Amino acid sequence: ANGIRVYDPAFMNTAAISSKITYIDGDKGFLMHRGYPIEQLAEKSNFLETAYLLIYGELPSLQQKKVWEFEVMHHTFLAEDLMKIIGNMRYDSHPMSIFISAFAAMGAFAPDANPSLQGRNLYLNDKLTMNKNIIRIIGKAATVAAASMRVRMNRPFIAPRSDMTYTENMLYMMDAISGAEGYRPDKRLAKALDILFILHADHEMNCSTATMAHVGSSLVDPYSAIAAAAAALYGPLHGGANEAVIRMIERIGTVDKIPQFLEDVKSKKELLFGFGHRVYRNTDPRSKIIREVAETVFDAVGREPLIDVAIALRDAALKDEFFISRKLFPNVDYWSGLIYKAMGFPLDFFPILFAVPRVAGWLAHWKQSLEEGNGKIWRPRQLYVGEPRRDYLLLEERS
Numbered sequence: 001a002n003g004i005r006v007y008d009p010a011f012m013n014t015a016a017i018s019s020k021i022t023y024i025d026g027d028k029g030f031l032m033h034r035g036y037p038i039e040q041l042a043e044k045s046n047f048l049e050t051a052y053l054l055i056y057g058e059l060p061s062l063q064q065k066k067v068w069e070f071e072v073m074h075h076t077f078l079a080e081d082l083m084k085i086i087g088n089m090r091y092d093s094h095p096m097s098i099f100i101s102a103f104a105a106m107g108a109f110a111p112d113a114n115p116s117l118q119g120r121n122l123y124l125n126d127k128l129t130m131n132k133n134i135i136r137i138i139g140k141a142a143t144v145a146a147a148s149m150r151v152r153m154n155r156p157f158i159a160p161r162s163d164m165t166y167t168e169n170m171l172y173m174m175d176a177i178s179g180a181e182g183y184r185p186d187k188r189l190a191k192a193l194d195i196l197f198i199l200h201a202d203h204e205m206n207c208s209t210a211t212m213a214h215v216g217s218s219l220v221d222p223y224s225a226i227a228a229a230a231a232a233l234y235g236p237l238h239g240g241a242n243e244a245v246i247r248m249i250e251r252i253g254t255v256d257k258i259p260q261f262l263e264d265v266k267s268k269k270e271l272l273f274g275f276g277h278r279v280y281r282n283t284d285p286r287s288k289i290i291r292e293v294a295e296t297v298f299d300a301v302g303r304e305p306l307i308d309v310a311i312a313l314r315d316a317a318l319k320d321e322f323f324i325s326r327k328l329f330p331n332v333d334y335w336s337g338l339i340y341k342a343m344g345f346p347l348d349f350f351p352i353l354f355a356v357p358r359v360a361g362w363l364a365h366w367k368q369s370l371e372e373g374n375g376k377i378w379r380p381r382q383l384y385v386g387e388p389r390r391d392y393l394l395l396e397e398r399s
């Protein structure tokens, strides 16, 4: 109209972004990373090995695995000035806010990570710098998470240990009984957390991963891009859902309150957190594996009482036409919060347990978009549906 070329919607269909990292078949409930089904990785791999696979495309050889794990576990310390920033956050700050702030601050501290200081991008075709910062970010993510827990406990920070596995060290830094001779976290819990980290490591082009690739495409340093991706994950429709599930189940309280709650969901007064998914249309394969991990954790620390309400709520929803017709079922977040609660994590700490492993997926997509995209900036187009061109109205001409 008026000479404005209104784009044909077909033009606006942005082509799906191509990627070699993760494949999801939403109808079949199938998920694989670099060709390996998630069930096999959860059973046979560990988090750091899966992170290597996501980022570099192949399972590491014995030598590569040794070097990778050594490097990551020797880049877990945070700079003293960063520890001061984290230590000065209010004790009741949400851990995700601390996580976002810490990575934004790291972007300032690591000069070789800050392209604006160099007037060029250090990552394009500079494998050494890219790999060094990938290792640093994965190594430090667990330490930032543990430090945010220590802020909440108003306790001194605990230095990381390089002689433990990635999740053992994270649990150690959180709740080491300082001074307890030879203290080590329960291996069953560290193993359960490692499986959960594998399940949360990557999930194709979800909201936070798209943010990482999008922000990273402007050639900003990866620490700042991680802060942006973590901010996207923080939301209750995404990584904040595991915390929202527990708050929802606590609000329901007892099994006899479930029918009324489901009525409130149907009348849109409530959302059934932990249910539904944009891609999966009949099952989230991760949810099934997490449900099995729950039982091993309950064997170690005792059964979480809310699990009975969660099971009854799931059973009731899966039999209800409202949820069946909308293809809504438990997703990755439905059971994970119950495990974290049983392990003793504070509720608002749950999204961090999603963010730490997802750092591996964010970095894999960041690396891929720089290498495959040749440093091209992401610039989605839009379909303009506003007013056609018109002339300025003077005040007296306006109604």
Ligand code: SDX
Pocket: 202, 203, 205, 206, 207, 236, 237, 238, 239, 241, 265, 270, 271, 272, 273, 274, 275, 276, 277, 278, 279, 326, 328, 331, 332, 333
């Ligand atoms: C994650 O993208 C990823 O891969 C994400 C993730 C990852 O690993 O990165 O898998 C992690 O974010 C899992 C999702 C965690 N979020 C939640 O559990 C929050 C609750 N879920 C919903 O907010 C919702 O299901 C979403 C956000 C997950 C998906 O949203 P969509 O795609 O907009 O939902 P839809 O289009 O499939 O909805 C269809 C209908 C709508 O109702 P009607 O308008 O047709 O009446 O179903 C309704 C929705 O309102 N609906 C729900 C619902 N989810 C969808 N109604 C009640 N409770 C829900 N959970």
